[in-house]
Amino acid sequence: QGQEGDPRAGRRLAAGVCSSCHGQNGIATLPGAPNLAGQNAAYVAAQLRAYREKERLQEQMNIVAEPLTDKQIGDLAAWYAAITITATVPGR
Amino acid sequence: QGQEGDPRAGRRLAAGVCSSCHGQNGIATLPGAPNLAGQNAAYVAAQLRAYREKERLQEQMNIVAEPLTDKQIGDLAAWYAAITITATVPGR
Known part of the structure; x- marks a missing residue:
């Protein structure tokens, strides 16, 4: 399960x-x-x-998750992790 | 539980x-x-x-969650939702 997923397959x-x-x-x-944008692949796959x-x-x-294969789970996790996010903390 | 939390209290x-x-x-x-940056407050509170x-x-x-009051949960959820995020999808 540690294998890297394919974000393009995950995107589709x-x-x-x-x-x-x-x-x-x-x-x-x-x-x-x-x-799920930019979410950690390990976390998404585990969930x-x-x-x-x-x-x-x-x-x-x-x-939704019932029919997913381990490969599809890896691909989905890789896809969401591939989305770049920025986080800006509000002023005090 | 629908009440809006206090993001400053949540931040502390x-x-x-x-x-x-x-x-x-x-x-x-x-x-x-x-x-958790920018995560939906309703989702964070429910989790x-x-x-x-x-x-x-x-x-x-x-x-971690065991001692939390409903108010503290609302404040934490409001805090994470108050962090502004952007999401940029990678090119095809």
Whole structure:
């Protein structure tokens, strides 16, 4: 599971499945869904596996993750990590 | 739980507790920890409650979240949502 995913394959897969809630650029379109843009690949992969194995429960995500292969999980994680983010802390 | 949190109070709380893994600006310092910068407040609050109630299991987070009050959860969620992020999708 440590193998690097293919962000291009992940991009294609995300466009059809994930983008409706997590946005085309990884900024979520639903307030209850997390932004995934620039998220750590190791974290995203671990969460997708947890959803797939139902170790982490969330209705839509358990359905979405169920058919995913380890390769597809790696590709999706690589895709979201490939989106460049900047973070600017508000003034005191 | 819908009440808006206080990002300044959340910033102070995060500095002492969360920043060691999630970074001073919400960009994680540990590969296994998620970035929280600009994350949706509703999502962060829901996850902190899930960790507190042990509906979502992760060793460090269950320990960290256990003593948090609903107000502190709201403040932390407001703080991370107050960090401005940009997301740039890589070229095709």
